[in-house]
Amino acid sequence: MSITGDQSLLKQINRMALVRAIRQQAGLSRADLAKLTGLTRSTVSLLCQDLINEGWLVEHEIQATGALGRRPTPLAIDPLRLALIGADLGVDGLHVVATSLNGEILASRSEAIVGNDAAMVLERLARMLSEEALSLRMQGRGLLGIGVGLPGGVDEAAGTLKFAPNLGWRDVAIREPLGAALARVGLDDVPIHVHNEADVAALGEFEFGEGEVPEPLIFVSLGIGVGAGIVAGARLFVGANGFAGEVGHTILKVDGPLCSCGRHGCAEAFIGLNAISARIAPGLSLAAIRTQLDFGDERALAVVGEAGRALGVLIQNLWTLFNPGRIVLGGPSCALGDAFLSAAFARLARYTEEAGLPGPDLRITRFGPLAVAVGAAALVLHKTIRPV
Amino acid sequence: MSITGDQSLLKQINRMALVRAIRQQAGLSRADLAKLTGLTRSTVSLLCQDLINEGWLVEHEIQATGALGRRPTPLAIDPLRLALIGADLGVDGLHVVATSLNGEILASRSEAIVGNDAAMVLERLARMLSEEALSLRMQGRGLLGIGVGLPGGVDEAAGTLKFAPNLGWRDVAIREPLGAALARVGLDDVPIHVHNEADVAALGEFEFGEGEVPEPLIFVSLGIGVGAGIVAGARLFVGANGFAGEVGHTILKVDGPLCSCGRHGCAEAFIGLNAISARIAPGLSLAAIRTQLDFGDERALAVVGEAGRALGVLIQNLWTLFNPGRIVLGGPSCALGDAFLSAAFARLARYTEEAGLPGPDLRITRFGPLAVAVGAAALVLHKTIRPV
Structure with missing residues (x-):
C-alpha cells in the first residue's frame, strides 16, 4: 500500500535510505545524498544531523585542497559509537x-x-x-x-x-x-x-560483506544438520512457512540410506556430521575425525571424501535452482578441511566443465566458528x- | 532509495496500489481505499476517477437498502474495457x-x-x-x-x-x-x-489465480525441457543472471545418464520428453506415446511411470528448498496423464508420509496448453x- 500514510514510518524509511547509501559508498556528502535519494537538501541535512547525534554517522575531516570555496563534508558510518x-x-x-x-x-x-x-x-x-x-x-x-x-x-x-x-x-x-x-x-x-x-x-555475509554483495546469497551451514539461509532482494527468503532452504532434506539418492527425518536418501544422510561419523566409527567426535584425517587414516579419508562429493552435488543443485550470486560455506564440518571441501569443489568443477559454464562465486565464511x-x-x- | 523524489512515479505507485487493493477485494469504496492505503480521501477520489475514465475500474450499482443516507459506491475491476x-x-x-x-x-x-x-x-x-x-x-x-x-x-x-x-x-x-x-x-x-x-x-498462476494466491508459487513446465518459474514477494525470482529455476538440470542421480547439457544424471535426462521417448522408441511423438499408454503398452507404461517417479523426487526437492505455498504443473508432458502424474504424486506422498509432514498445495494448471x-x-x- 502507499507509504505516505504513516509519517514516522516514512521518516524512518528516509533516514535508513541515507544510512544504506552511506554504507554502500562511504564519503558521500549531503548534496550527494539529496541527489541519490530524491529528498530535498534541507530534509537530508536535518536527517543527517539526527543520525550524527545518534551515533550512526560521522563527519570526516574536510580534505584540504587548493580549490576555492567550501568543500562538501564527507559522511561515513561511525564505527565507534x-x-x-x-x-x-x-x-x-x-x-x-x-x-x-x-x-x-x-x-x-x-x-x-x-x-x-x-x-x-x-x-x-x-x-x-x-x-x-x-x-x-x-x-x-x-x-x-x-x-x-x-x-x-x-x-x-x-x-x-x-x-x-x-x-x-x-x-x-x-x-x-x-x-x-x-x-x-x-x-x-x-x-x-x-x-x-x-x-x-546468511545475513552476516550479506550485511557485513565487503563492497556490494552479489545476490541471491546462500549460506550453507554444515554440521550435524545441513541447512541453508538465502538472501534475495536484500531480504531473507524463508518460504511459505519459514522452512525454505532445508537443503539437508533434498533427495540426493532415490531409495538411499535412512535419514533422521524418516525419509530415505536425503543429503543429510550423506553429508551430515552424524552420518559421516557413523560410517567411520559411531559416536566419533568432529575433533577425533579431524585427527584421523591428519594421520592419513584411509577409512576416514574415504568416508569424508565421499561426503564431500555429495556436498558438491548439493552445491550444484543449489546453484542451478537459485542462480545465486554467491555461495558461502560455514558450520563446524568446515573443520574437516581439504579432505571434505576439495572433494566438493572437484565434483562441482566437473559439473561446470561438462556444461561449459563458469562456476559459482563460492567461498568459506570469513567469520569461522563465529x-x-x-x-x-x-x-x-x-x-x-x-x-x- | 526514497520514492518521494519522482512525482509521476509516485502517482503511478499510488494508482496501482488502488488497483491491487480492488483486485484483492472487489467492492471496496473510496473511503475503504483511503483507510487501506493511507492516502487522503480527495487523492483517492481523483485517482479513482482517472482509473474509471481509463477503463481500469467500474462503479457497481449502489445497492438499495432501507438505511438512510447515501451508501458508498462499490468499485471493481472493469472486465470489459x-x-x-x-x-x-x-x-x-x-x-x-x-x-x-x-x-x-x-x-x-x-x-x-x-x-x-x-x-x-x-x-x-x-x-x-x-x-x-x-x-x-x-x-x-x-x-x-x-x-x-x-x-x-x-x-x-x-x-x-x-x-x-x-x-x-x-x-x-x-x-x-x-x-x-x-x-x-x-x-x-x-x-x-x-x-x-x-x-x-508462473505469473499467470499468480496474477490470475483465484483469491489470495499463496507464495512462493512455483510453476513447473514439463516438456522437452523441464524448467520452473518462481514467484516470491509478488515478483519473479530469477537469480543473479536470470537462470534461477533451471530445475531440469539439478542432479537426480549421481553419474546417471548423459543430459543434453553435457552433465550426467540431470532431472531432464529422466523427465524430459526426449528422454522418455528415447526409452520407448526414439523419435516417438507425444501423441504417439499417449496412444501407446491408452492401449496399455507395457513398455510405455513402465517408462512413463519411471519418469513420473523422478518427477515426484523433483517436486519433493523443490518443496524442501523453496517451501512454496503452491506448486503448479503445466506443459505438454501433462498430456501423458495418469501414468505420469499419479506416479509423481505417489512418490511425493511417500516422502511426506515418511517425514510425517502434510503435502504441498500441488495442482495442474487450469489454463492447459495456453x-x-x-x-x-x-x-x-x-x-x-x-x-x-
Whole structure:
C-alpha cells in the first residue's frame, strides 16, 4: 500500500535510505545524498544531523585542497559509537559477539553447553548477554539490539524456537525469558530478535560483506544438520512457512540410506556430521575425525571424501535452482578441511566443465566458528536499516 | 532509495496500489481505499476517477437498502474495457490469447511452426498479434500491452532471446522486429514485454489465480525441457543472471545418464520428453506415446511411470528448498496423464508420509496448453500494476 500514510514510518524509511547509501559508498556528502535519494537538501541535512547525534554517522575531516570555496563534508558510518550484539545458541555451545555497525568484532565469549535443560541454558545465555551489554555501556557505546541464532525452526514474531531436533527442544520461548533476565539488570530497553542459525549467518555475509554483495546469497551451514539461509532482494527468503532452504532434506539418492527425518536418501544422510561419523566409527567426535584425517587414516579419508562429493552435488543443485550470486560455506564440518571441501569443489568443477559454464562465486565464511553469532548481530542491523 | 523524489512515479505507485487493493477485494469504496492505503480521501477520489475514465475500474450499482443516507459506491475491476495480449512462441507452435484484466480468455488462436527460421516465425507471430490487436480495437477495447513467453534464456531489458536449445536459436532479437511489424499496421504505441516461458506461466498462476494466491508459487513446465518459474514477494525470482529455476538440470542421480547439457544424471535426462521417448522408441511423438499408454503398452507404461517417479523426487526437492505455498504443473508432458502424474504424486506422498509432514498445495494448471500464452498476458498486467 502507499507509504505516505504513516509519517514516522516514512521518516524512518528516509533516514535508513541515507544510512544504506552511506554504507554502500562511504564519503558521500549531503548534496550527494539529496541527489541519490530524491529528498530535498534541507530534509537530508536535518536527517543527517539526527543520525550524527545518534551515533550512526560521522563527519570526516574536510580534505584540504587548493580549490576555492567550501568543500562538501564527507559522511561515513561511525564505527565507534553504536554496537550490535549477536548470540549463537548452538548444539556445540554458546557464542556471544559484539560488533560495530560495520561488522568488526569488538568482543567475543564462548561457553560449552553442559546438558540441554532449556531454562538453564537460557539463564547462562542471558548472563553472557548482559555482561557483554554492560561492558559496551561502560565503553560508552550505544546498543542497537541483540540477535539470537537458533538451531531449528523459529517463530520470529512470537520469539520462540518451534523445534530443534539436535537439542531435543520443542516450542521453547526464547525472547521472553531473555528479555526478562536482561530487564533484571536494567537492560529492559534492548530489542531482541531471534531467527534460524543458517538464516542469520546468511545475513552476516550479506550485511557485513565487503563492497556490494552479489545476490541471491546462500549460506550453507554444515554440521550435524545441513541447512541453508538465502538472501534475495536484500531480504531473507524463508518460504511459505519459514522452512525454505532445508537443503539437508533434498533427495540426493532415490531409495538411499535412512535419514533422521524418516525419509530415505536425503543429503543429510550423506553429508551430515552424524552420518559421516557413523560410517567411520559411531559416536566419533568432529575433533577425533579431524585427527584421523591428519594421520592419513584411509577409512576416514574415504568416508569424508565421499561426503564431500555429495556436498558438491548439493552445491550444484543449489546453484542451478537459485542462480545465486554467491555461495558461502560455514558450520563446524568446515573443520574437516581439504579432505571434505576439495572433494566438493572437484565434483562441482566437473559439473561446470561438462556444461561449459563458469562456476559459482563460492567461498568459506570469513567469520569461522563465529559465523552464526556475527550473523545474529547482522540480524539486528538488518531489521533496523531495512524497516519495510 | 526514497520514492518521494519522482512525482509521476509516485502517482503511478499510488494508482496501482488502488488497483491491487480492488483486485484483492472487489467492492471496496473510496473511503475503504483511503483507510487501506493511507492516502487522503480527495487523492483517492481523483485517482479513482482517472482509473474509471481509463477503463481500469467500474462503479457497481449502489445497492438499495432501507438505511438512510447515501451508501458508498462499490468499485471493481472493469472486465470489459481493457485487454491484454499474450503470446507463446513455443517449440510446438505459436499461441496467442487476449484476456481481460481478470484473466478471462476473450480469444485465442494457435498455429503450428513449420521450420524454425527465426525471421519467418516472428513475421507470422507479428501477423497473429496484429490481427488480435485490431480485433480488440474493433470491439472498442483498450490494449495495455503484449507479452511474449519464450522457450529459453531471455534478456528482458534488451528484448532478446539469448539461447533456446530446443529451437536452435541464439541471440535473436524479439521485441524490436515484433514492434516494427506492429508499427506498420498502426500499432506503434503498444508496449511489448518478453520473458522466459516458465516465468510467465508462473505469473499467470499468480496474477490470475483465484483469491489470495499463496507464495512462493512455483510453476513447473514439463516438456522437452523441464524448467520452473518462481514467484516470491509478488515478483519473479530469477537469480543473479536470470537462470534461477533451471530445475531440469539439478542432479537426480549421481553419474546417471548423459543430459543434453553435457552433465550426467540431470532431472531432464529422466523427465524430459526426449528422454522418455528415447526409452520407448526414439523419435516417438507425444501423441504417439499417449496412444501407446491408452492401449496399455507395457513398455510405455513402465517408462512413463519411471519418469513420473523422478518427477515426484523433483517436486519433493523443490518443496524442501523453496517451501512454496503452491506448486503448479503445466506443459505438454501433462498430456501423458495418469501414468505420469499419479506416479509423481505417489512418490511425493511417500516422502511426506515418511517425514510425517502434510503435502504441498500441488495442482495442474487450469489454463492447459495456453498456460504460457495466458502467462504472457499476465506479464503485461504484472509490469503495469507493480511499477516498483
